[in-house]
Amino acid sequence: MKRKIVITTLMFILFTMKIIPAAPLNANAVSAIAIDGKTKMVLYEKNPHMLVPMASTTKIVTALVALNYSDLEEKFKVSKNAASIKGSKVGYRVSEEITVRELTYGLMMRSGNDAAITLAEGISGSVENFAKLMNEYxxxxxxxxxSFETPHGLDRDNHFSTSYDLALATIKAKEIPEFNKIASAKDVKKEEMGFTRDYHNINKILWRSEDADGVKTGYTGKAGKCLVSSFKQGDRETIIVTLNSNNRFDETMKIYKHINEEYEYKKFFTKGEVVKDIKVGNKVYNLGFDKDIILPIKKGSDIEVKISVNNIPVKKFDINLPLGKVDFIQGDICLYSETLKVIDLP
Known part of the structure; x- marks a missing residue:
């Protein structure tokens, strides 16, 4: 990989494109995407913004809301509405009292629609109010x-998403350690967790790759077979979504293999490294990043690194303002941008 650095001084415009042109791979899915979990750079895409039903992959956001808006040890009572729901269920009985933690395990591992409704009613009082909360969040x-109408994902006219949005939701969910613990678990024994029953994860991707650590399956008549997966290799994490794919597990593994063959991770800058210095009045400020800049780059690519700094009058200078940016460019496409920060004070 060639690295060419261009430094310019210009008025700063905050504009980030995190798009890599789709590789010549045609996944057997109506919609599919692969995204780098740290940079959100798109590594593969097929109709990523198409509005489609997403079945039980909905429960990723249900879990996100539950983990953010409730206490894990709080207990919710199972209603008749929850116990009688159609589709995949854990099998909770009417009037059972289950902790939010256990309900979230049942939601993600068993794809329990009864768990979804119990969480919704416990947190918001009704499925309708919880759907509003899901949409707001x-x-x-x-x-x-x-758009969400339910916490479980059974077919509704106004219940839909995109593979891109589901990937973003998964990246957000995986910021929560408890979510990662739940989504990656294969089997949980009730005695170990203080639960009312054992749980087995129905997500087969966990057995297909040692790199897989989640996330959620889904199926309805309208949505077809859906799968949101995450793969971790060291500090690298990849999110893959396949929607309406008859061979969702095979297609996901095909995309993952393709990405590993096509891309490599390159470090462009190290945390604390001086990328550019600027003089303001009588003072010189060093600009850089508070993290390593490591990007997934297509093997053999020629990447141009363009450093831009602002023209800020001395009287208006503030180290908390955007002071510049670095663009990583391939051809005429900006693959990624990162804002420059003051890394040490003069």
Missing amino acids: GKEIGLLNT
């Missing part, structure tokens, strides 16, 4: 093409 985390 979804917008907060950037799910701009998603």
Whole structure:
């Protein structure tokens, strides 16, 4: 990989594109995407913004909301509405009292629709109110093409998402250690967790790859077979979504193999490294990053690194303002941008 650095001084425009052109791979899915978990750079895509039903992959956001809006040890009572729901269930009985922690295990590992409704009613009082909360929270985390009507994902006219949005939701969910623990668990014994019953994860991807550590399956008549997966190799994490894919596990593994063959991770800058210095009045400020800049790059790519700094009048200078950025460019496409920060004070 060739690295060419261009330094310019110009008025700063905060603009980030995290798109890599789709590789010549045609996944057998109506919609599919692969995203790097740290940079959110798109590594593969097929109709990533198509609005489609997403079945039980909905429960990723249900779990996210539950983990953010409730106490894990709080107990919710199972209603008749929850116990009688159709589709996949844990088998909770009416009036059972189950902790939020256990309900979330049942939600993610067994894809329990009864767990989803119990969480919704316990947190928001009703499924309808919880769906409103899901939509509000979804917008907060950037799910701009998603609409929730239920916490479980059974087919509804106004219940849809995109593979891109589901990947973003998964990246957000995986910031929570408890979510990672639940989504990656294969089997849980009730005695070890203080639960009311044992749980076995129905997500076969966990057995297909030693790198797999979640996340959620889904199926309905309209949505078809869906799968959101995460793969971890050291500090590298990849999120893969396949929606309406008859061979979802095979297609996911095909995409994952393709990415590993096509991409390599390159470190461009080290945390604390001086990328550029700027003089403001009589003072010189060193600019850089508070983290290593490591990006997934197509093997053999020629990447241009363009460093831009702002023209800020001395009287208006503030180290908390955007002072510059670094663009990583391939051809005429900006693959990634990162804001420059003051890394030490003069």
